[in-house]
Amino acid sequence: MKRILALLLSLLLIAAFALAVGCQKAPEKPAEAPAPAPAPAPAPAPAPENAPAPAPAPAPAPGK
Known part of the structure:
Protein backbone atom coordinates (compact mmCIF):
# COMPACT_ATOMS: atom_id res chain seq x y z
CA MET A 1 0.00 0.00 0.00
CA LYS A 2 2.86 2.35 0.83
CA ARG A 3 4.37 1.70 -2.60
CA ILE A 4 1.15 2.68 -4.36
CA LEU A 5 0.86 5.88 -2.31
CA ALA A 6 4.51 6.75 -3.03
CA LEU A 7 3.98 6.10 -6.75
CA LEU A 8 0.86 8.27 -6.86
CA LEU A 9 2.55 11.10 -4.98
CA SER A 10 5.61 10.98 -7.25
CA LEU A 11 3.39 11.07 -10.35
CA LEU A 12 1.45 13.97 -8.88
CA LEU A 13 4.71 15.82 -8.20
CA ILE A 14 5.94 15.22 -11.76
CA ALA A 15 2.62 16.42 -13.17
CA ALA A 16 2.71 19.55 -11.01
CA PHE A 17 6.23 20.41 -12.21
CA ALA A 18 5.24 19.77 -15.83
CA LEU A 19 2.28 22.13 -15.53
CA ALA A 20 4.36 24.76 -13.76
CA VAL A 21 7.02 24.73 -16.47
CA GLY A 22 4.59 24.47 -19.38
CA CYS A 23 2.30 27.27 -18.22
CA GLN A 24 4.93 29.88 -17.43
CA ALA A 55 -7.61 102.30 -39.22
CA PRO A 56 -8.13 105.92 -40.32
CA ALA A 57 -6.59 108.61 -38.14
CA PRO A 58 -9.09 110.43 -35.92
CA ALA A 59 -10.32 113.76 -37.27
CA PRO A 60 -8.92 116.83 -35.53
CA ALA A 61 -11.27 118.51 -33.07
CA PRO A 62 -12.84 121.71 -34.47
CA GLY A 63 -11.38 124.80 -32.86
CA LYS A 64 -13.76 127.30 -31.21
Whole structure:
Protein backbone atom coordinates (compact mmCIF):
# COMPACT_ATOMS: atom_id res chain seq x y z
CA MET A 1 0.00 0.00 0.00
CA LYS A 2 2.86 2.35 0.83
CA ARG A 3 4.37 1.70 -2.60
CA ILE A 4 1.15 2.68 -4.36
CA LEU A 5 0.86 5.88 -2.31
CA ALA A 6 4.51 6.75 -3.03
CA LEU A 7 3.98 6.10 -6.75
CA LEU A 8 0.86 8.27 -6.86
CA LEU A 9 2.55 11.10 -4.98
CA SER A 10 5.61 10.98 -7.25
CA LEU A 11 3.39 11.07 -10.35
CA LEU A 12 1.45 13.97 -8.88
CA LEU A 13 4.71 15.82 -8.20
CA ILE A 14 5.94 15.22 -11.76
CA ALA A 15 2.62 16.42 -13.17
CA ALA A 16 2.71 19.55 -11.01
CA PHE A 17 6.23 20.41 -12.21
CA ALA A 18 5.24 19.77 -15.83
CA LEU A 19 2.28 22.13 -15.53
CA ALA A 20 4.36 24.76 -13.76
CA VAL A 21 7.02 24.73 -16.47
CA GLY A 22 4.59 24.47 -19.38
CA CYS A 23 2.30 27.27 -18.22
CA GLN A 24 4.93 29.88 -17.43
CA LYS A 25 3.86 33.40 -18.23
CA ALA A 26 5.78 34.98 -21.08
CA PRO A 27 7.95 37.90 -19.99
CA GLU A 28 6.21 41.21 -20.57
CA LYS A 29 7.85 43.65 -22.93
CA PRO A 30 7.78 47.27 -21.80
CA ALA A 31 5.37 49.35 -23.82
CA GLU A 32 7.09 51.61 -26.30
CA ALA A 33 6.55 55.29 -25.72
CA PRO A 34 4.74 56.85 -28.68
CA ALA A 35 6.88 59.17 -30.76
CA PRO A 36 6.12 62.84 -30.08
CA ALA A 37 4.02 64.45 -32.78
CA PRO A 38 5.83 67.02 -34.91
CA ALA A 39 5.04 70.64 -34.13
CA PRO A 40 2.43 72.12 -36.47
CA ALA A 41 3.77 74.48 -39.10
CA PRO A 42 3.14 78.17 -38.32
CA ALA A 43 0.41 79.85 -40.33
CA PRO A 44 1.79 81.87 -43.25
CA ALA A 45 1.71 85.65 -42.96
CA PRO A 46 -1.12 87.25 -44.95
CA ALA A 47 -0.17 88.71 -48.31
CA PRO A 48 -0.02 92.55 -48.43
CA GLU A 49 -3.03 92.78 -50.76
CA ASN A 50 -5.08 90.69 -48.36
CA ALA A 51 -3.93 92.56 -45.26
CA PRO A 52 -6.64 94.58 -43.47
CA ALA A 53 -6.63 98.31 -44.17
CA PRO A 54 -5.13 100.45 -41.42
CA ALA A 55 -7.61 102.30 -39.22
CA PRO A 56 -8.13 105.92 -40.32
CA ALA A 57 -6.59 108.61 -38.14
CA PRO A 58 -9.09 110.43 -35.92
CA ALA A 59 -10.32 113.76 -37.27
CA PRO A 60 -8.92 116.83 -35.53
CA ALA A 61 -11.27 118.51 -33.07
CA PRO A 62 -12.84 121.71 -34.47
CA GLY A 63 -11.38 124.80 -32.86
CA LYS A 64 -13.76 127.30 -31.21
